[in-house]
Amino acid sequence: MIRCIGGIIGPAPSNIEKPMTLAEKPRPADPQGDLQHLTEAILAFRDARDWKQFHSLRHLIVSLNLEAAELLELTQWQSDADMVARVADPAGREALADECADVLLYLLLVAAEAGIDLKAAALAKIRKNDAKYPVEKSRGSSRKYTELE
Numbered sequence: 001m002i003r004c005i006g007g008i009i010g011p012a013p014s015n016i017e018k019p020m021t022l023a024e025k026p027r028p029a030d031p032q033g034d035l036q037h038l039t040e041a042i043l044a045f046r047d048a049r050d051w052k053q054f055h056s057l058r059h060l061i062v063s064l065n066l067e068a069a070e071l072l073e074l075t076q077w078q079s080d081a082d083m084v085a086r087v088a089d090p091a092g093r094e095a096l097a098d099e100c101a102d103v104l105l106y107l108l109l110v111a112a113e114a115g116i117d118l119k120a121a122a123l124a125k126i127r128k129n130d131a132k133y134p135v136e137k138s139r140g141s142s143r144k145y146t147e148l149e
């Protein structure tokens, strides 16, 4: 069985040994409900400001992508070594964390507006990707699933 966020998601695709990914590692239960707790917090923040009127699904998706672009902007003209240095620098790390948080918060708003159980959707997508990228064909390869032999 595969263990991941939220527990067991199904049988392992093969008996080939592979390193356990972060998503597969068992984790302690969170009584606050992880994503649900965060969603409630951002909805409360929004509703206290009467901003729901601006939050159509389309506008939220646009905003999500704008925040993803702000995250990407932090990498503009930077080498991999520059990015390692940024993470080691408290101010640089905070800027990165802020943009990561903006992306996550808009994603939670998108999911809430569309009625998507983000945790269930993510677990289902891991299963789909597991089927598309069998370990025996994809391990150590950067090829797209359509190009795996």
Ligand SMILES: [Mg+2]
Residues within 6 Å of the ligand: 067, 070, 098, 099, 102
């Ligand atoms: Mg931002």
